Amino acid sequence: MALGKDYATQECSIARALEVIGERWTLLVIRDALYGVRRYNDFLTHLGIPRAVLAARLQMLTAEGILEKRRYQESPPRDEYVITERGIALWPTVRSLGRWGREHFSDTQLRRFEHVDCGTELGAYGECPTCGGVVPVEDVVMVPGTGLDPNPTDPVSRAFLKSKRLLEPIETVPV
Amino acid sequence: MALGKDYATQECSIARALEVIGERWTLLVIRDALYGVRRYNDFLTHLGIPRAVLAARLQMLTAEGILEKRRYQESPPRDEYVITERGIALWPTVRSLGRWGREHFSDTQLRRFEHVDCGTELGAYGECPTCGGVVPVEDVVMVPGTGLDPNPTDPVSRAFLKSKRLLEPIETVPV
DNA sequence: ACGTGTTGGTTCAGTGACTGAACCGACGAT
DNA sequence: ATCGTCGGTTCAGTCACTGAACCAACACGT
Known part of the structure; x- marks a missing residue:
């Protein structure tokens, strides 16, 4: 364990979290999981991450209880990685x-x-200034802005061109 | 630039921040700076970070406007690294x-x-549940808990055994 | 039966960041 | 003159990341 791990001398929960x-x-994998990405191939093409690193991260995040590997079809056997409560707690x-x-x-x-209830943009850490409280992650809508590439090549970015709720699985539309 | 940098394909401010x-x-350097650490040697002994890496991080954080290098004495010339507004904005x-x-x-x-006004423990992202608002960083008190080593070797950890405000420079007491 | 495509990986050589120890220069104190 | 402190730089070795190639299971079309 080296990079990003083993801050052993630190008496600190921040260091523990960073491990x-x-x-x-x-x-970035966790961000995508919050945005609704679930499949190996979607993470791969959207992030541009090396395959070996993605496999290692998915395994580690599953072992740490941040993602959950779940069979979503047999024949051919296919798994998806769904974010857990522990992962959702990273939203702030x-x-x-x-x-x-x-x-x-x-x-x-x-x-x-x-x-989603009032359309107000969230504050600095995910609270709603209008309703005055922390917004549950599933009640957050992600709205595309003006600076985005209007015609991205990967299906995940294309799915993100529409407004969608967090956690809601993305629809991978074929070209 | 490689580790932690150059997420070039990401259209995302999270990726930009992570760069x-x-x-x-x-x-962890930023955490210590928020806690009031300012001097090279204090970062070094408290973090247990390799000297070369610390020098590189301090230079980079200064270049990015997160720390500010400031001469605090002549003869011998000594500089300290003070956290800026941009760095303080990372507190949440x-x-x-x-x-x-x-x-x-x-x-x-x-x-x-x-x-500091009411003694209430801060919420998940630095707000005060009692007073109902975001607490300015300088009004946050760091209180040592029970799990800490009561007799640490480095002066910074020793300074952290007393309650102190964030941002307030630590007093390095000699042994 | 056979080739093709999709999904979800593993393997491997090469690069580059991190590690730990040694070294160094400016200065103050004795 | 020597020692100690502070704030670095240098350097060899290790280890994580990178990108490309390879692989296995299966579905599908002919």
Whole structure:
């Protein structure tokens, strides 16, 4: 264990968390899982991640209880990786990191996240300023922004061109 | 640029953020800076990070505007690294990650974070449940918990055995 | 029966980041 | 003159990531 693991001397739950999700690509896999990506091939094409790394991350995240491997069809046997409660609990972290990245390093707004009940954009860590509380992840709508490539090559990005709720599985539409 | 950088194909502010703070050790340096660590040697002994990596991270974080290098004495010339507004804006991310790590992977509570006005423990992303709003980082008190080593070797951990406000520079007490 | 395509991997050589130890320069103190 | 401290740099070795190739199970069309 080296990169992203083994901060052994740290008496700190942040270090403990980083041992689990601090490796390269890991948080992007979790982000995609929150967005509704479930299948190996969808992660692969959407992230542009090396296959070996993706296989390692999926296995590790499954072992840590953040994803759950689930058979969704027999013949041919196919599994999907569904995010668990423990993974969903990372949404405030993912949301606040995305907000920070947009506010400090991005010129255009690529996506917006709204409360499905009222359409208000979420605050810095996933709360609704209008309704005044934390919005359950399944009540968050992801709305595409103006800066997105209107004609992406991979099916996942194409699915993300429509508004959709978080966690809701994506529909991979063939070309 | 490789590990933690160059997620070039991602149209995503999370990926953009991870290019900046996604490398190994980087978020722990920011955590320590939020806790009031400012000097090279304090980062070094508290984190147990290789010197070369620390130097690289401090330089990069300074270049990205997250830390600011500041001369605090001449003769001998000494600089300290102070966290900027852009770095302070990462507090919700750091807080929520720490909460997640404690709730899912830690048995003991190592530290508590309270609102200085009312003593209430902060919520999942740094808000005060009692006062009902986001607490400015400088109004957060870090309180040592029971699981900490009562007699640590490095001066920074020793300084953390007392309650202190975030951002407030640590007092490095000689042994 | 046979070739083709899809999905979900494994293997492997090459690159590059991290690690730990050694070394170094500026200065203060004795 | 020597020692100690602070803030680095250098360097060999290790280990994770990268990208391409390969592979196995199965469905489908002819």
